[in-house]
Amino acid sequence: MELTKRLEAIASHVKPGSIVADVGTDHGYIPIYLVKKGLVKMAYAMDINSGPLLKAEQNILAHGLKDFIETILSDGLLELSNRDVDTVIIAGMGGMLIKKILEEAAPHLKYIPNLILSPHLDVEAVRRTVHELGYCIEEEDFIKDEEKYYGILVCKHGQERYLTDLEYRYGKKLLFQKNQVYSTYLTDQMMGKESILKQLQSAATPASQLRYEKIRCELADLSEVIRCLSM
Incomplete structure (x- = not known):
């Protein structure tokens, strides 16, 4: 089968x-x-x-x-x-x-x-x-x-x-394997978060600002992970 x-x-x-x-x-x-x-x-x-x-x-x-x-x-x-x-x-x-x-x-x-x-x-x-x-x-x-x-x-x-939260979040083995499918997936994730971040820039509520900061930190982590995969 x-x-x-x-x-x-x-x-x-x-x-x-x-x-x-x-x-x-x-x-x-x-x-x-x-x-x-x-x-x-x-x-x-x-x-x-x-x-x-x-x-x-x-x-x-x-x-x-x-x-x-x-x-x-x-x-x-x-x-x-x-x-x-x-x-x-x-x-x-x-x-x-x-x-x-x-x-x-x-x-x-x-x-x-x-x-x-x-x-x-x-x-x-x-x-x-x-x-x-x-x-x-x-x-x-x-x-x-x-x-x-x-x-x-x-x-x-x-x-x-694992020594870092990033290794648990994104997978230490995947980071070392340089998996192209995973790299594409993370790039898609980053683009989606960037779009959300733009929408939140003009929001004034405390909840929106907290979410903005959370996504901004996630984007910084994603950028670092994608950089590692491309090395």
């Missing part, structure tokens, strides 16, 4: 021979792809909603993979229990929800050496959380798929802390 560019990018970071749990699996596309390609020995497709999980079960049966992929109705990782999993994928949801899922599963994470995370929002919160939970960020990827941007964090057990 073929995946979208986003899902294929996520799947590409799974180490061959892994046992994977895909949280928020939706239709089960990633586990099916990984098993059919022979990249994993076993996979668990997990979702909090029975509707998407039923669809995943139907897709798994249609591909003849019921002996290799188990579906689990679960709020995050709570029902994973003692299953032998070495890689957890969490994608397709906001960063604060991913943070919550990881924190609630903290006692079990010491048995799970690898995380592949793709938050839609609040990536900074996810970076901080994985560090707090005993993971280092091994790699970050950043792609564009159907006019939308997506970041991917590849994490493994280890101790790591």
Whole structure:
């Protein structure tokens, strides 16, 4: 089966021979792809909603993979229990929800050496959380798929802390990789903030002035980050 560019990018970071749990699996596309390609020995497709999980079960049966992929109705990782999993994928949801899922599963994470995370929002919160939970960020990827941007964090057990807020906000690994897609994304972000700043210049309310100063500081940070990427 073929995946979208986003899902294929996520799947590409799974180490061959892994046992994977895909949280928020939706239709089960990633586990099916990984098993059919022979990249994993076993996979668990997990979702909090029975509707998407039923669809995943139907897709798994249609591909003849019921002996290799188990579906689990679960709020995050709570029902994973003692299953032998070495890689957890969490994608397709906001960063604060991913943070919550990881924190609630903290006692079990010491048995799970690898995380592949793709938050839609609040990536900074996810970076901080994985560090707090005993993971280092091994790699970050950043792609564009159907006019939308997506970041991917590849994490493994280890101790790591970033030295600056900018590294957490924009991703230390991405800053060193010189990712062209990421550079384009940040340039788009800067142009949007510059437009907002112009609109706020004539505003006189205290709230508007506070927002003006906040965006002005964000623009200064963005300019520095983009400069680093272009060096």
